[in-house]
Amino acid sequence: MHPNIKCLVTRPDESASRLGVGPIIPTLGHPASAIDIYRTVGIHSIENKPPSWCFTDLEAAAALGRVVDGPIKSKSDIDDAESALRAILLHEYTEVLVPCVKTTGEYGLVQYLRLDKKIRNDAAFSAFQVANSFDRLVATEWVTVSNGKVVESSNSQSTLVNMDLELFDGQYQSIAKTIGELAHALPSQLGAATCFANPQLKAYMNKGAAGFIDELYRRVYKPWYEVAQSVPAFNLDLKLPPLLAIVLSRAPWREQIPEVLRELREELGQLRSELNRLNMMIDACVSQADIVEQTRRVNESFDAIVPESLLTPARLRWRRIVSVFNFLRPVRQLYSIAADPLSADPEKFLDLVQSAQNVIIKDSRIVSRSIPAAKMAELLKIGNIRESITTHFSEQEVQLIANR
Secondary structure (H helix, E strand, O other), X not given: OOOEEEEEEOOOOHHHHOOOOOOEOOOOOOOEEEEEHHHEEEEEEEEOOOOXXXXXXXXXXXXXXXXXXXXXXXXXXXXXXXXXHHHHHHOOEEEEEEEEEEEEOOOOOEEEEEOOOOOOOHHHHHHXXXXXXXXXXXXXXXXXXXXXXXXXXXXXXXXXXXXXHHHHHXXXXXXXXXXXXXOOOHHHHHOOEEEOOOHHHHOOOOOEOOOHHHHHHHHHHHHHHHHHOOOOOOOOOOOOOHHHHHHHHHOOOHHHHHHHHHHHHHHOHHHHHHHHHHHHHHHHOOOHHHHHHHHHHHHHHHHOHHHHHOOOHHHHHHHHHHHHHHOOOOOOOOXXXXXXXXXXXXXHHHHHHHHHHHHHHHXXXXXXXXXXXXXXXXXXXXXXXXXXHHHHOOHHHHHHHHOO
């Protein structure tokens, strides 16, 4: 169910005194709701708040659409599409932020004027529909339109005044920057995470309140790149981020990605529920010692995900044999790869991951103590990534990916 946000505002809704009807909220590919950020100072309450909530942006959604429908247009499309996949697969509810302004004309008709008519392709909408996503129109200012021009704005420094409406679509980056400046606190106040690709938004917005959802991904991302894909580059250095690698390994062709996402999102339902439960567990801890202990145990299992996914069938058979002799022993504690895995010394990182693998060869319970860790390790047991890239992408796209 779509959350209903009730805001603290500086003044009443201007459209209420016009024609007696609410403002028109145009939709494009998804259902949409709007928030007047220009007159909002805080969040009063939220009805139907989802267990985990994520905001992403048009750039991430558009990049995923190009991965599906082709062609990707730059090397950043791979990472941007991964941001979209994080929003869709790891969170219960996802919204796409859409820059806009709120307008009134000569006849008092009030509507939101969107800036995203040509940014996303049909494949992008299809991909996000698997999560029943909404567009969140964020109005940065209230403007008056007359004779096809903007003649007045609630923002005294607006660049839109005296502009022809025909040129409005060209103001996307300017309005996106304003969203970043005005709405940087919105996800935090809502208790939501962010997975942005647009630098204008990433520069201002915090990660939000994802907790163990972000921690799971962070502890997979670096070992997946630096260890799981640390093979000779041959002529091209071809790597994929973890979620996109899983999706492409399951899709026989790119056009099938939305259906793969639908199946994968359903498959990850228990993982999302468990991550949300872990977040609530930490919130309920009564002492700092409890928080430290619970976090350590969960992060140890997260650190074991990639090493577990890289075990060969022979090593898995060996683990089943040695487990017969270890069943009476307590579970060996796997030390955390790093308090912040992204800060680990690159020269020691491979050794740290290898140490983790040596532990889980002898005892799988490090991984299986956590549902999310066990599930991610299972998903990452995929085929040849290089082959997946060369099969799904054109030669020109492969060159872009290699230049990442």
